[in-house]
Amino acid sequence: MSKIITIKNLTIQTHKKNQPPTELIHGIDLTITKGKITGVVGESGSGKSLTMKAIMSILPESLDAHMASFRFNEEPVDFHKRLPASMIFQDPMTALNPLRTIGYHLVEVIQRFQHMSKRQALKLAEAELEKVGITYPAKRLKQYPHELSGGMRQRVMIAMALLAKPELLIADEPTTALDVTIQAQILTLIKQIQKEESLSMVLVSHDFGIIASMCDEIKVMYQGKIVEEGLTEEVFANPQHLYTKELLKAIPTGDKSDKLYAINHQALQAFMQHEHTFKKVSPTHRYLALTKEVAYD
Numbered sequence: 001m002s003k004i005i006t007i008k009n010l011t012i013q014t015h016k017k018n019q020p021p022t023e024l025i026h027g028i029d030l031t032i033t034k035g036k037i038t039g040v041v042g043e044s045g046s047g048k049s050l051t052m053k054a055i056m057s058i059l060p061e062s063l064d065a066h067m068a069s070f071r072f073n074e075e076p077v078d079f080h081k082r083l084p085a086s087m088i089f090q091d092p093m094t095a096l097n098p099l100r101t102i103g104y105h106l107v108e109v110i111q112r113f114q115h116m117s118k119r120q121a122l123k124l125a126e127a128e129l130e131k132v133g134i135t136y137p138a139k140r141l142k143q144y145p146h147e148l149s150g151g152m153r154q155r156v157m158i159a160m161a162l163l164a165k166p167e168l169l170i171a172d173e174p175t176t177a178l179d180v181t182i183q184a185q186i187l188t189l190i191k192q193i194q195k196e197e198s199l200s201m202v203l204v205s206h207d208f209g210i211i212a213s214m215c216d217e218i219k220v221m222y223q224g225k226i227v228e229e230g231l232t233e234e235v236f237a238n239p240q241h242l243y244t245k246e247l248l249k250a251i252p253t254g255d256k257s258d259k260l261y262a263i264n265h266q267a268l269q270a271f272m273q274h275e276h277t278f279k280k281v282s283p284t285h286r287y288l289a290l291t292k293e294v295a296y297d
């Protein structure tokens with residue numbers, strides 16, 4: 001299967017004046033398969049967002065990224081260059097200007113990528129809003145971000161991301177801020193768009209349930225490393241890394257009497273302190289295994 005992204009040995013560290021650097025991402029190799037949805041799952045702080053921002057070349061200035069190589073569509077590229085990729089974030093409000101209408105935002109993106117009059121661009125914007133399931137699109141174009149619901153704002157973000165004609169779409173916790181019903185609607189929309197256009201996509205979430213239901217492949221991140229990766233059914237049916245097993249136990253079953261499962265970080269910490277190497281389970285499934293057998297608990 002061809003890869004849209006192949007990164008070798010990505011390291012991200014802080015660089016602050018008069019302070020020793022802290023390494024946040026510890027030399028990961030990352031591949032994203034073309035035309036599929038890849039899920040990146042892990043708890044808050046595991047490094048999911050930083051890794052995605054490194055792909056998009058939008059890391060904050062206080063951080064340095066290094067990589068041994070970076071390929072886009074199997075071709076080497078300079079990783080400081082902006083790729084034909086779009087990213088959707090958890091909170092659409094931070095990406096939308098509160099003083100500008102929805103129409104302004106959409107026209108701005110359209111005119112950045114296509115030579116078109118404002119009138120033509122507005123027509124295209126209206127059609128795009130309809131495509132992402134927004135009712136009364138002509139009226140919405142004249143409204144301001146705060147006049148729309150959270151779910152609708154996220155639909156606008158998806159429309160904006162698509163109007164940039166991306167070859168890769170990265171959605172970073174796109175539904176975390178939404179309530180459950182709206183969450184399901186947005187996920188269905190994302191899946192539908194991905195299928196229709198065979199778009200290459202990355203979905204980032206701390207929720208293994210969402211990742212398992214949406215994605216073709218999974219990468220599990222923990223403490224700045226990918227600790228397990230494989231096809232969804234492989235990782236789900238046959239988890240290998242202790243952290244993956246813990247995440248799977250933590251998926252809520254929907255049963256009200258269910259107690260929230262607390263991940264056993266103590267055992268994990270002890271485990272992670274030992275030396276690791278990747279071990280293959282299948283050509284597509286591998287995990288970070290202890291180099292030597294040690295008792296860690």
Ligand SMILES: Nc1ncnc2c1ncn2[C@@H]1O[C@H](COP(=O)(O)OP(=O)(O)OP(=O)(O)O)[C@@H](O)[C@H]1O
Nearest residue numbers: 014024043044045046047048049050051060062063
């Ligand atoms: N600008 C920064 N300067 C210093 N440390 C940072 C910076 N941004 C993120 N970090 C740290 O890097 C680690 C990884 O952060 P990252 O945002 O990638 O995590 P995440 O898995 O996406 O979690 P979340 O869902 O909470 O964003 C965290 O420990 C975080 O505190």
